[in-house]
Amino acid sequence: MSNIRAVAELAGVSVATVSRALQQPDLVSAKTKAKVLAAVEEVGYKPNLMAVKFRSGKTHNLVVLVPTVANVFFARVISGMQQAAAEKGYSLLLANTQGDQEIESSYAKMVQTSQADGLIQLRAHNPFGEVTDDQSMLPMVNACEVLDQQRFPTVMLDNRAAARCMTEHLIKLGHRRIAMVKGPQRSPLTRDRLAGYQDALTAAGIAFDEQLLCPGNFSLQSGHKAAATLLALPHPPTAIFCENDEMAIGVVQRVKQSGLRIPEDLSVAGFDDISFAAYCDPPLTTIAQPAEEFGSTAVNLLVDILQGRLTKAPKVILPFELVLRASTGPAPVTVALSQKGEQDV
Amino acid sequence: MSNIRAVAELAGVSVATVSRALQQPDLVSAKTKAKVLAAVEEVGYKPNLMAVKFRSGKTHNLVVLVPTVANVFFARVISGMQQAAAEKGYSLLLANTQGDQEIESSYAKMVQTSQADGLIQLRAHNPFGEVTDDQSMLPMVNACEVLDQQRFPTVMLDNRAAARCMTEHLIKLGHRRIAMVKGPQRSPLTRDRLAGYQDALTAAGIAFDEQLLCPGNFSLQSGHKAAATLLALPHPPTAIFCENDEMAIGVVQRVKQSGLRIPEDLSVAGFDDISFAAYCDPPLTTIAQPAEEFGSTAVNLLVDILQGRLTKAPKVILPFELVLRASTGPAPVTVALSQKGEQDV
């Protein structure tokens, strides 16, 4: 591998001149520049950017902690990050953490060991652990699923408002027994969406029924399973609101397997608006999130921090949109309901 | 940021001793080691791994060129890579190239500029361009969609055999007008799957009809559009074989919109077996590919090259599996066919 000294020697100049000819061409005379460029060409010189990064102390790498890249929503987020990072001259180091704190910590070390300049965490957990001194300035941005602490800059949706919006939509359609299929237990995201759901119920004077809450883990399978549980209830729901589209698609399948029609007998709603949501049968009513924008905003925020343009930790809230499709419809009339109730009993 | 010299000073030893105490503890006496570790702890020393990488000339980074991470199949491949890379002590630098050669080349430069040790390309294109001297030893592995050249190690499916297998399945069900929804034109992958399709037709004595070939780009939308085109034919197909599941799901939706039943009136088959395939209505018959294994195999191969364990460029062929679900069934009887023909005319 040819280095800058080889170029300097061939061009008959010093290494400093070669460096200048390439980095600040204005400081070098035209004919020297020509000699240098010819020498660069001849030896096929490619600067060792590892050396540059080492010298400068800036890696221009960003670590991204993703629970799972094999998730359509996160894939879109990453896509947005990738785009923004490329524009700013940064590269992404992608870490598939499976939500494992050990794995997250090991990747967070890349920041501490100067292998990356900053980190983006897509899960509500601080991968740096409980460092004693002020970590307020740790170069981390928290996106999508965010921590409650105000410490880090965050990019999030108003999950509570979004869930309330969807629930209100269902209530407006006449539903009063609305089930919710939740995400992982401990997540603030799930807690917020649940709160929004309850807000809407309370506002409409509908009693909260714990039986209508069903655990899930954002997978198709868990949606399928949740639907089975809900349909087996003595008094099953007339609408099922899922915390993501994958689970909703799982629910849709299970509901149809049981012979019920969507939305005539039961309405189903999702969250995220992944591309498959529009290709469901029936197409899925859902909450659209600007996934790519989550990614790009997170990257831009992080770069702002790294370049010292940010002193306070901002909290960016991105807009959501209620997307009405055919999977939600008017609640079945009471007659139908009691019929179904009789069948089930 | 504290460095090794600070530790050495505090511990009252030389930097070499600190380095040894951390890297080759056996060479250092017990009490010196204790002093060093105490000093490390006290100053909160974290080695600058950028310096190590620079010094060693090994970055332990691998660039991955992905046409689009927002693709369920590729997301699984990446997931497999991530896993294998972590085990081998490598990090992935993910590049979302959108199939753009310029973007690919710019990321390939990371290898040439010592920012990464090797590269994995998931598309059939040489991102290094036509370098003159032997690039037989360029540290690149080609996976999924592979180049025809034998130059690089590859990990692939026998796409021709897989397509033939699926086509034969359809023929065995009595279908004789089988459409194919293709991927991007220039791709060897598409060419191979087409060849397999033709192999099966030829073997069964069915004439190849160009009208039954439909272009696509692996998206849900393109499948939807392709189905519209095919259904409008004077003599429409009784089965549609798509080169990936997304397109098949798009096809399914369009077919149902036109009032046809799947599989009674028309069979649909996909390729890849993404998770959504099993949650379609009806669940999709498809070819399962070991996506994660593509990723892990590619990484392991690349690491083998980097560590000099490989001289020849191997070609790994991973197994596929025909997954039979409910979207394919016996071809409609001729009566039904001619009826439909009359309706369309």
Add this chain to the structure above:
DNA sequence: CTAAATGATGATACCGGTTACATCCCATAG
């Protein structure tokens, strides 16, 4: 005509580790 300013280039310290080699000390063999 001399002094100062400007422009072009060279010499070299530096970033933070690793490691080859040198040095020193002590134990054991002769």
Add this chain to the structure above:
DNA sequence: CTATGGGATGTAACCGGTATCATCATTTAG
């Protein structure tokens, strides 16, 4: 008692750039 050997540690070169400062030539101002 001395020579040999090995264990423990120190010294400093090295990786490949960048950037500071010095140097030298040339031009411009006084």
